[in-house]
Structures are given as structure tokens and as C-alpha cells.
Amino acid sequence: xxxxxxxAAAPLLARIGAWPGRxxxxxxxxxxIGLHAAALAxxxxxxxxxxxxxxxxxxxxGEVLDGALLFQPTLENFAALWQGHFPKSFLNxxxxxxxxxxxxLALGVPAAYVLTRWRFRGRGRVxxxxxxxxMAPPIALTIPFFLAxxxxxxxxxxxxxxxxxxxxxxxxxxxxxxxxxxxIPRSLEEAAWIDGCGVWQAFRRVTLPLAAPGLAxxxxxxxxxxxxxxxxxxxxxxxxxxxxxxxxxxxxQYEGWEWGKIAAAGTLVMLPVLxxxxxxxxxxVRGLTAGGLKD
Amino acid sequence: MASVTIRxxxxxxxxxxxxxxxxxxxxxxxxxxxxxxxxxxxxxxxxMIAGLEEAGEGEIRIGGRLVNDVPPKDRDIxxxxxxxxxxxxxTVARNLGFALTLKGVDRVEIAARVARAAEVLGLxxxxxxxPGQLSGGQRQRVAMGRAIVRNPLLFLxxxxxxxxxxxxRVQMRAEIKAxxxxxxxxxxxxxxxxxxxxxxxxxxxxxxxxxxEQAGAPLDLYDRPANRFVAGFIGxxxxxxxxxxxxxxxxxxxxxxxxxxxxxxxxxxxxxxGRPAVLGLRPExxxxxxxxxxxxxxxxxxxxxxxxxxxxxxxxxxxxxxxRERVAARPGDVLPLRLPPAAAHLFDAGDGQRLV
Ligand SMILES: Nc1ncnc2c1ncn2[C@@H]1O[C@H](COP(=O)(O)OP(=O)(O)OP(=O)(O)O)[C@@H](O)[C@H]1O
Ligand SMILES: [Mg+2]
Numbered sequence: 001x002x003x004x005x006x007x008a009a010a011p012l013l014a015r016i017g018a019w020p021g022r023x024x025x026x027x028x029x030x031x032x033i034g035l036h037a038a039a040l041a042x043x044x045x046x047x048x049x050x051x052x053x054x055x056x057x058x059x060x061x062g063e064v065l066d067g068a069l070l071f072q073p074t075l076e077n078f079a080a081l082w083q084g085h086f087p088k089s090f091l092n093x094x095x096x097x098x099x100x101x102x103x104x105l106a107l108g109v110p111a112a113y114v115l116t117r118w119r120f121r122g123r124g125r126v127x128x129x130x131x132x133x134x135m136a137p138p139i140a141l142t143i144p145f146f147l148a149x150x151x152x153x154x155x156x157x158x159x160x161x162x163x164x165x166x167x168x169x170x171x172x173x174x175x176x177x178x179x180x181x182x183x184i185p186r187s188l189e190e191a192a193w194i195d196g197c198g199v200w201q202a203f204r205r206v207t208l209p210l211a212a213p214g215l216a217x218x219x220x221x222x223x224x225x226x227x228x229x230x231x232x233x234x235x236x237x238x239x240x241x242x243x244x245x246x247x248x249x250x251x252x253q254y255e256g257w258e259w260g261k262i263a264a265a266g267t268l269v270m271l272p273v274l275x276x277x278x279x280x281x282x283x284x285v286r287g288l289t290a291g292g293l294k295d
Numbered sequence: 296m297a298s299v300t301i302r303x304x305x306x307x308x309x310x311x312x313x314x315x316x317x318x319x320x321x322x323x324x325x326x327x328x329x330x331x332x333x334x335x336x337x338x339x340x341x342x343m344i345a346g347l348e349e350a351g352e353g354e355i356r357i358g359g360r361l362v363n364d365v366p367p368k369d370r371d372i373x374x375x376x377x378x379x380x381x382x383x384x385x386t387v388a389r390n391l392g393f394a395l396t397l398k399g400v401d402r403v404e405i406a407a408r409v410a411r412a413a414e415v416l417g418l419x420x421x422x423x424x425x426p427g428q429l430s431g432g433q434r435q436r437v438a439m440g441r442a443i444v445r446n447p448l449l450f451l452x453x454x455x456x457x458x459x460x461x462x463x464r465v466q467m468r469a470e471i472k473a474x475x476x477x478x479x480x481x482x483x484x485x486x487x488x489x490x491x492x493x494x495x496x497x498x499x500x501x502x503x504x505x506x507x508e509q510a511g512a513p514l515d516l517y518d519r520p521a522n523r524f525v526a527g528f529i530g531x532x533x534x535x536x537x538x539x540x541x542x543x544x545x546x547x548x549x550x551x552x553x554x555x556x557x558x559x560x561x562x563x564x565x566x567x568x569g570r571p572a573v574l575g576l577r578p579e580x581x582x583x584x585x586x587x588x589x590x591x592x593x594x595x596x597x598x599x600x601x602x603x604x605x606x607x608x609x610x611x612x613x614x615x616x617x618x619r620e621r622v623a624a625r626p627g628d629v630l631p632l633r634l635p636p637a638a639a640h641l642f643d644a645g646d647g648q649r650l651v
Binding site: 185187188190191192193194195196197198201206209210 | 345346347366367368370372373374376378380381382383384393394397398441445
């Protein structure tokens with residue numbers, strides 16, 4: 001094609017959507033490049049503090065606050081953590097989060113199922129009150145909790161803290177799972193009943209497997225909420241049940257702040273959250289109910 | 296196999312009554328089609344028989360046993376849902392065998408029965424797929440298969456063929472029919488396709504607004520509909536209804552409201568002279584006869600090859616005729632029609648009940 005014919009053909013080609021050479025990329029494509037650049041900038045801005053913390057954790061303890069760009073990465077800060085009480089606190093955190101997650105699921109999942117499937121008087125109000133438990137500011141609850149716990153002897157215990165976390169996680173479970181259960185067509189359960197399932201069996205063999213991705217996502221949220229709790233753990237634990245986030249504050253001492261340990265502990269506390277967030281993403285995008293019904 | 300007896304069944308959703316006292320008897324091994332317009336309560340009735348809907352008033356007996364308060368799992372019935380309701384997380388094989396697994400049938404036996412059902416329904420190659428990987432017709436057959444592996448007391452079908460294409464529908468119709476002839480399990484088949492009902496059922500139950508309008512053998516319903524509704528519902532194209540008056544002087548005849556010639560009648564109820572009534576005549580019973588006095592003013596001619604459908608006006612009232620011969624008429628023409636008295640039905644002008 002000569003330049004002349006190319007010029008002549010351009011309007012036509014543009015109209016039929018074919019682009020002769022040397023033409024600028026279509027507008028949506030240019031647009032996308034801009035979007036990508038913006039997203040990247042935003043990502044860097046968000047990740048910067050975390051990156052900063054991780055590099056601090058990897059510096060030799062003496063020069064944690066050094067601005068030098070080049071340094072010899074070392075695990076000394078992590079080793080120092082390992083020597084102290086931090087592993088115990090980390091274990092406490094794992095225990096509290098797992099326990100409270102398991103308990104909230106055990107109580108919240110059946111509750112959500114009943115609230116979704118059974119029509120009874122006051123159903124909407126019950127569901128709302130369950131959500132309302134999550135709205136109360138923690139500070140309004142801590143003093144009663146503290147006094148009650150001192151009375152029953154649950155303060156500074158893993159089980160006690162797990163129970164508190166369960167109280168605010170149950171509402172999450174109930175509300176998340178209601179949505180997931182509602183998305184499962186009732187006729188699948190009815191088919192199961194006719195095939196010979198009781199109500200419980202239909203739930204276990206049909207409804208629950210179909211809600212599994214939602215269940216996994218909910219579990220991860222519960223775990224993370226419990227894992228991230230600082231407030232209740234700070235007030236309701238003293239020594240034996242201290243969790244990782246609270247333990248970090250112990251490095252902020254009167255004699256000086258142990259920045260290396262703080263950064264290392266912060267990095268460790270962040271890891272499970274990161275791992276679970278990636279997991280939850282995978283589960284949330286997966287749809288399982290495709291193809292069961294005619295549409 | 297079992298008989299089913301339904302006595303005076305009533306059901307309301309809140310304050311809206313849906314079934315107003317339905318009574319149906321289904322003999323052991325009978326195939327009954329339940330037909331009626333959309334929203335008349337067919338699915339509701341079926342779901343009550345299955346136990347999915349709480350029984351209101353009345354009785355449901357399966358094989359003589361009162362099942363009003365028996366949960367679905369203990370009724371030993373199989374149901375094919377209007378929307379298939381296949382378990383999306385199970386393979387076709389597991390879908391088919393689920394009921395047997397629950398019953399604790401041993402695995403070898405389950406595999407054998409699933410294989411047999413799959414063979415009958417042409418699903419053998421698909422056993423390892425999940426419902427999401429099947430076409431609509433294949434899903435439909437899995438839904439059917441899930442019912443037949445079980446050997447239940449009763450089959451319930453809720454419009455199982457409603458979203459298949461015409462050809463597959465005819466094919467599945469024949470398959471279901473053959474299946475029933477082999478298994479001889481009582482079945483209730485909901486459909487609003489009256490051809491399906493006519494061709495498959497031993498008996499048809501016609502419902503409207505939560506009531507049974509008529510129950511009987513397909514040809515009985517066709518030949519002697521109990522009222523105007525059934526007459527219009529069974530048969531395609533639908534029966535023509537011409538309003539007018541009965542006259543008895545010597546022989547009985549029918550005077551159309553729009554004037555025109557009077558039509559002879561075969562029989563009338565006693566004392567019917569002057570009584571307003573509706574004359575029903577099926578499109579396929581009208582005959583073209585140059586000697587005849589009734590004149591159809593043609594508006595549309597629809598040849599289908601095997602027959603010709605002519606739509607028009609008879610004494611100002613809409614009328615459709617279906618003829619086996621090719622009709623050369625064009626819109627605007629006048630077609631002389633003979634309406635054989637023996638084929639005519641007379642209905643009350645008010646409540647639509649059959650007069651003779
Ligand atoms: N859960 C419900 N709540 C209130 N009304 C209902 C409910 N289910 C059905 N109905 C009403 O009951 C009537 C009968 O419904 P049903 O589903 O039995 O009709 P159908 O004969 O099966 O219709 P179709 O041929 O369209 O499937 C309808 O008027 C419907 O609106
Ligand atoms: Mg229906």
C-alpha cells in the first residue's frame with residue numbers, strides 16, 4: 001500500500017474497525033495503560049510502609065534506623081524474638097483465633113441457615129439484633145467483660161479471650177453465611193429430601209458443600225478479625241494469654257524502643273493475614289452452583 | 296407401585312387460597328396428566344403430594360397410607376423438578392445414585408443400577424461430568440434418571456420437558472411413555488402442553504383456579520368435555536365457540552347471535568326453546584361443502600402442508616377451521632361450511648356447563 005492509498009483507505013478502515021499501520025492504539029487501550037499506571041502508583045503508596053517495616057526487620061539490630069539503602073540482610077532480629085516471650089504470644093494468637101473461629105462457625109452457621117430458610121415470627125428482628133452486637137463500640141463492652149471475667153476467673157486466659165472474639169465474630173458468620181445460603185436454590189434441598197435426606201442430612205450433604213467457598217471465606221474473615229484484635233487482648237490479658245499484637249507493645253519500653261524487634265514481630269504478625277487474604281480471594285471468585293438448575 | 300387418593304385438599308398461602316378442595320383418585324400403575332393454565336395450582340398440588348408443602352386441609356393417601364404428616368424422605372416417591380434441581384457438586388453418576396447411597400444400598404449394586412439407568416437414557420458417556428458441563432437436554436435426562444434408578448412408589452413430574460426443543464421433546468415424550476409401560480409405576484405428570492397430556496396419559500385431570508374441572512381418559516375429555524373451559528383447553532387449535540339461542544320447532548336448531556342461517560342440532564335439553572347457549576365445534580370438524588349455508592368470511596389462511604387452517608368470521612363471530620385438503624381460499628373470500636350436528640357441543644351461556 002502506498003501512502004496515498006493508505007490515506008485514502010483510512011476512513012473506511014477506521015469505520016470497519018481495521019487499523020492501518022502506524023495508527024495510534026484505540027482509545028480503550030490507551031485508557032487501560034493510564035489505568036495500569038495509576039493502579040501501580042497507588043499500590044506502591046500503600047505497600048511502602050509495609051516494605052519499610054520489612055526492610056527494618058532485616059537490618060542488623062544496631063542500624064535499624066539507618067537510612068543507608070544498601071545493607072547486609074540478617075535474621076538477627078527474628079532470632080532475638082525467638083529467644084524471648086514472643087513465640088508464646090504468637091502461639092496464643094494462633095490458639096485464640098482458631099478457637100474463636102471454630103466456635104463462631106459452629107454456632108453461627110446453623111443460626112444463619114435457620115434464619116435463611118425458616119420463616120418464623122420476628123425473623124428479621126433477630127437477624128438485625130445479631131448484627132447490632134457488632135455495632136457496639138468495644139469500649140462499651142470491655143468494662144463489663146473485665147468485671148465478669150474477674151468474677152468467673154476467665155481473665156488472662158486463652159479460652160476467655162477466644163470467647164470474647166467469638167461474640168463479635170458470630171455476627172459476621174451469621175450475616176455472611178445468610179447471603180451464601182440464600183444463594184443456594186431451595187429446590188436442591190427439596191430434591192435431597194425427596195431422595196431420602198432428613199433436614200440435617202440435606203444440609204450436610206447438599207447445602208454445606210455448596211456453601212463451602214463462602215464458609216472458607218467467612219472462616220478466614222473470622223480468623224483475621226480475631227488475629228487483628230488489639231483492644232480486648234490488651235485489657236483482658238496480663239501475662240499468660242498475651243497475644244502477638246499486644247506483645248509488640250512490650251517492645252516499646254521505658255528505656256527505649258526496640259525497633260528491630262518491633263519490625264520483625266510486625267512482619268510475622270502480618271504473614272498469616274497476607275496468606276489468608278490470598279486464599280480468600282481464590283474462594284470468593286469460585287462459583288459452585290453452576291448448572292444445577294435450568295435457567 | 297401404589298394408588299394415590301386425594302380427598303378434598305385445600306391450601307392457602309397466607310390469606311390467598313390456592314387449592315379449593317381437590318379430589319383425585321389415581322389407580323395403581325396409572326399415568327395421570329395434570330393440566331391447566333399457569334398459576335392454577337398444579338405445582339402446589341404436586342409439592343403437597345411430595346410433602347414439600349405443608350398439607351392444608353384434606354387427605355393425601357399413597358398406597359392407602361395417610362401421608363399428610365409424613366416427611367418427604369419417608370414417602371418413597373421420586374420427583375422430577377420443573378427446574379431439574381441437580382446437585383451441582385456431584386457428578387452425574389453420584390447424582391443418579393444419591394438416593395440409593397442414602398438408603399445404604401451397596402456400592403456395586405448402585406453402580407449397576409446407575410449404569411442401567413444411564414444406558415436407558417443415553418447418559419453412559421456423561422457419568423463423570425458435573426451438571427454444569429451438560430446441555431439442557433442432558434440435564435433433563437439426568438433429572439429423569441435420578442427418579443428412575445430408585446424404583447419408587449410414585450413418580451411426580453413437574454413440566455419436565457418444558458424447556459427442550461420441539462424435536463427432543465417428542466423424543467423424550469416417547470421415552471417417558473415407554474419407561475412407564477416397562478416400569479408400570481404410578482405417575483403424575485404436570486404439563487400445560489395439552490398434546491403432551493393427550494399422548495402420554497391414561498387419564499387427564501384438568502384444573503383451573505385450584506379446582507378440578509374434569510378428570511377422564513384423554514379421548515373422553517376430547518369427545519365430551521364437561522364444560523366450556525375443558526372444551527377450550529383440550530384440543531389444538533382450540534374449539535370454536537359460537538353464541539346464540541336454541542330453537543325447538545319440530546327439529547332443534549341453533550340461531551347464531553349475528554344472524555345468518557340456523558344450524559341444525561342433534562339433541563337439546565328439555566324445555567330449551569329460546570334458551571341462550573354456546574355452541575362448540577372443533578376446527579377439525581368443520582367441512583367445506585358448496586351446498587352448505589353457513590359462510591365463513593376468510594381473514595387468514597395458514598397452510599402447514601398436511602392441513603390448512605383458515606381463520607375468519609362466521610356471522611360476525613370468530614371461527615377457525617382446519618381442513619385436510621388444500622384450500623385455495625384467500626382473505627376476503629367466503630367459504631361455505633357445513634357444521635355437522637353430531638360433532639357440536641352445547642354449553643350453558645352463563646356457567647359454561649355442558650347441556651347435553
Ligand atoms: N410460596 C407462595 N406464596 C404465595 N403464593 C404462592 C406461592 N407459591 C405459589 N403461589 C401461588 O399459588 C398459585 C398456584 O401456583 P402453582 O405454582 O401451583 O401454579 P402452576 O399451576 O404450577 O403454574 P405453572 O404452570 O406456571 O407452573 C399461583 O397463583 C401462585 O401465585
Ligand atoms: Mg408449576
